[in-house]
Amino acid sequence: MTLDTLPPLTRAEIIAVDWSVLAPEEAKRLQALGIDAGARIAIAHRGVFGGKDPIAILIGRMTVALRRVHARAMTVREL
Amino acid sequence: MNTHAVPEAAISPAVVALVGNPNAGKSALFNALTGARQKIANYPGVTVERKSGRLALTDGAAVDLIDLPGSYSLDASSPDEEVTRRVVMGEFPGEAMPDTLVLVLDAGNLEQHLVFAQEIIALGRPTVVALNMIDMAERDGLVFDAQALAQSLGVPVIPTVAVRKRGLGELTEAIASAHGQDMSLRHKVERLGLIERRVAAHAMAAGATLSESGVHRLHTKLDKVLLDPWAGPLILFGLLFVIFQAVFAWATPFADALDGAVGWLIDLAVANVPAGLVRDFITQGVLSGVGSVVVFLPQIVILFAFILAMEQSGYMARAAFIMDRLMASVGLSGRSFIPLLSSFACAIPGIMATRSIADPKDRLTTILIAPLMTCSARLPVYAVIIGAFIPARSVGVGVGLQGLVLFALYLAGVIGAMLAALVLRRTVTKGAASGFIMEMPRYQLPPLSDLALGLWQRAWIFLRRAGTIIFTVTVVLWVLLSFPQAEPGESQSEASIAGHIASGLEVIVAPIGFNHEIALSLIPAMAAREVAVASLATTYAVDAADDEAAAEAVGPKLAADWSLATALAFLAWFVFAPQCLSTIAVARRETNGWKWPLVMLGYLFGLAYVFAGITYWTAVAFGLG
Numbered sequence: 001m002t003l004d005t006l007p008p009l010t011r012a013e014i015i016a017v018d019w020s021v022l023a024p025e026e027a028k029r030l031q032a033l034g035i036d037a038g039a040r041i042a043i044a045h046r047g048v049f050g051g052k053d054p055i056a057i058l059i060g061r062m063t064v065a066l067r068r069v070h071a072r073a074m075t076v077r078e079l
Numbered sequence: 080m081n082t083h084a085v086p087e088a089a090i091s092p093a094v095v096a097l098v099g100n101p102n103a104g105k106s107a108l109f110n111a112l113t114g115a116r117q118k119i120a121n122y123p124g125v126t127v128e129r130k131s132g133r134l135a136l137t138d139g140a141a142v143d144l145i146d147l148p149g150s151y152s153l154d155a156s157s158p159d160e161e162v163t164r165r166v167v168m169g170e171f172p173g174e175a176m177p178d179t180l181v182l183v184l185d186a187g188n189l190e191q192h193l194v195f196a197q198e199i200i201a202l203g204r205p206t207v208v209a210l211n212m213i214d215m216a217e218r219d220g221l222v223f224d225a226q227a228l229a230q231s232l233g234v235p236v237i238p239t240v241a242v243r244k245r246g247l248g249e250l251t252e253a254i255a256s257a258h259g260q261d262m263s264l265r266h267k268v269e270r271l272g273l274i275e276r277r278v279a280a281h282a283m284a285a286g287a288t289l290s291e292s293g294v295h296r297l298h299t300k301l302d303k304v305l306l307d308p309w310a311g312p313l314i315l316f317g318l319l320f321v322i323f324q325a326v327f328a329w330a331t332p333f334a335d336a337l338d339g340a341v342g343w344l345i346d347l348a349v350a351n352v353p354a355g356l357v358r359d360f361i362t363q364g365v366l367s368g369v370g371s372v373v374v375f376l377p378q379i380v381i382l383f384a385f386i387l388a389m390e391q392s393g394y395m396a397r398a399a400f401i402m403d404r405l406m407a408s409v410g411l412s413g414r415s416f417i418p419l420l421s422s423f424a425c426a427i428p429g430i431m432a433t434r435s436i437a438d439p440k441d442r443l444t445t446i447l448i449a450p451l452m453t454c455s456a457r458l459p460v461y462a463v464i465i466g467a468f469i470p471a472r473s474v475g476v477g478v479g480l481q482g483l484v485l486f487a488l489y490l491a492g493v494i495g496a497m498l499a500a501l502v503l504r505r506t507v508t509k510g511a512a513s514g515f516i517m518e519m520p521r522y523q524l525p526p527l528s529d530l531a532l533g534l535w536q537r538a539w540i541f542l543r544r545a546g547t548i549i550f551t552v553t554v555v556l557w558v559l560l561s562f563p564q565a566e567p568g569e570s571q572s573e574a575s576i577a578g579h580i581a582s583g584l585e586v587i588v589a590p591i592g593f594n595h596e597i598a599l600s601l602i603p604a605m606a607a608r609e610v611a612v613a614s615l616a617t618t619y620a621v622d623a624a625d626d627e628a629a630a631e632a633v634g635p636k637l638a639a640d641w642s643l644a645t646a647l648a649f650l651a652w653f654v655f656a657p658q659c660l661s662t663i664a665v666a667r668r669e670t671n672g673w674k675w676p677l678v679m680l681g682y683l684f685g686l687a688y689v690f691a692g693i694t695y696w697t698a699v700a701f702g703l704g
Contacts (some may be wrong), residue, residue, distance in 0.1 A: 025156045025437075026514045031273060032151030033518065034191055045306040047404070054403045054515055056306060056415070061188050061300065062517040065400045067407070070514065 003071035099183035101149030117244030157437035187216035193280035333377035341370035366551025391525030422452035451496035467634035592695035644698035656687035
């Protein structure tokens with residue numbers, strides 16, 4: 001499953017990221033934030049007024065906002 | 080090589096640079112170390128803010144402390160990060176390579192911040208670590224062993240709480256003793272790849288953390304409400320409503336006082352300077368012109384108080400999160416929300432606030448649409464025309480027609496801006512859809528001293544601009560309106576260069592329903608929109624003591640002379656027209672050239688012309704001409 005379909009507050013591990021679909025700067029920024037294969041994450045908040053964008057994820061002791069297009073590039077496994 | 084060159088150290092003090100991740104509390108530490116003795120400028124060629132100040136060491140020597148933009152990595156992914164990399168590496172032209180680096184780490188987010196820290200320490204330069212925000216981490220149940228961290232990093236580690244001024248003495252001492260040491264042999268951290276650094280960061284953070292609780296309690300609880308898909312936006316809109324109320328209501332007494340002060344200065348000049356060109360220059364040119372801009376200072380200060388509080392408390396990132404979906408629909412991101420919000424007071428600080436947008440195309444688009452947000456200078460123009468032409472009757476429970484028209488004008492600006500962004504992102508600022516990746520900082524109570532310092536800096540930037548750019552523009556316009564001198568019996572505004580320009584302009588604006596008087600008022604309105612009202616008053620030979628009285632008196636004259644279609648077209652014009660040379664000047668500085676300000680002028684005048692025309696002819700078709 002990909003990160004965008006992960007139910008909220010479910011702990012998961014990123015097992016693969018398809019960097020090719022993301023802009024190089026965005027890929028760099030995500031990696032710098034530690035969002036990469038092996039990272040343990042959970043979705044904290046999703047969307048506004050019932051929408052699906054953006055997504056706030058918990059990683060380590062941080063909350064990071066990103067878009068669904070980024071989440072869709074990440075394959076995750078529930079823990 | 081010039082062997083006679085004076086050694087650098089002899090002429091300039093040592094340079095110490097603060098580096099670290101965004102949200103590590105770097106700016107608060109910078110404020111705490113330097114106090115109010117700060118210099119804010121731009122790095123040449125890029126619009127990244129350069130903050131520097133003096134730090135007195137314990138032995139009496141002083142060093143230059145610079146606050147580098149927050150970075151996640153030396154492998155830069157934004158203009159800010161590129162500046163940090165080049166300054167740290169000593170590759171920035173005109174910037175001395177820092178002698179000592181102070182690495183600022185958030186204790187509450189240690190593992191993540193150690194990833195970048197290793198990159199900096201591996202450079203082998205004199206480095207001191209400030210383990211910052213240790214109080215908030217402790218509140219979250221974290222207990223640290225700074226000594227263990229110092230052991231594994233090979234550099235001194237000083238626990239600090241910048242906002243409470245804790246640990247500053249120890250940090251200053253560590254900076255003094257690190258200075259000039261060759262650290263390359265003492266550093267234990269090797270140059271590693273990102274993956275290895277992450278693994279090492281995990282191990283080091285675990286080794287330095289004696290005990291750990293699960294989560295940030297306060298942080299999670301607040302986010303649960305403020306980022307709720309339904310409650311979050313409602314809270315944000317409620318807050319925006321309060322801000323707007325405050326900007327327009329609280330500022331009035333202060334603005335009136337400033338206006339009174341300007342009037343007093345004018346009276347003083349009239350009483351003491353003999354009548355003639357010099358007096359006219361002082362009263363009509365300098366005082367009225369610069370004064371008409373300075374009266375916006377209270378609104379700008381109030382707006383910035385809210386914006387700074389939102390930023391320093393960590394809420395602004397949440398506001399960006401909530402607005403992201405809406406902004407994404409026109410090709411922007413949540414990051415554009417802050418500058419656009421500022422632009423409701425004045426586009427100048429709004430355009431300056433676009434510096435936080437990393438994506439250059441996003442930033443440019445935001446700069447180009449910022450003037451469409453209805454700034455406070457349009458309000459006097461709207462008020463006069465609405466008062467003169469729109470009947471004060473009710474259209475429903477508690478809703479007046481005049482208020483409805485005013486709201487429609489604000490809405491027209493916002494919708495115009497969104498549509499403009501949509502078109503710009505598909506044409507001149509075309510590029511890949513910008514992403515939105517943003518770390519949400521932890522919540523904290525902003526220290527009042529930091530808030531006050533930030534406000535003072537913003538106010539000073541605004542006043543300095545009023546004293547330079549706006550002063551120059553005002554003087555040029557005054558010259559255009561005052562020369563050549565009118566013959567007796569001839570109107571000065573008609574005889575002047577501006578009068579002749581207006582005659583030429585009239586040919587262009589006649590098709591959209593504008594008369595000669597309007598054409599003439601558009602010229603001084605280029606300095607500041609609200610001057611249009613005073614100018615119309617002068618042209619219609621209304622004898623009034625000040626702008627306000629002029630505005631009151633000019634209404635009936637306009638109502639008698641203009642058709643409703645002309646009045647509506649005039650309003651539509653002001654929604655879009657870039658009638659503010661200061662904004663253009665700021666856009667030129669922020670985009671480093673004339674290309675984009677000219678694009679801005681072109682498209683906004685185009686929109687203003689087309690919409691004023693559509694408004695005029697539609698109204699005429701409905702028999703309002």
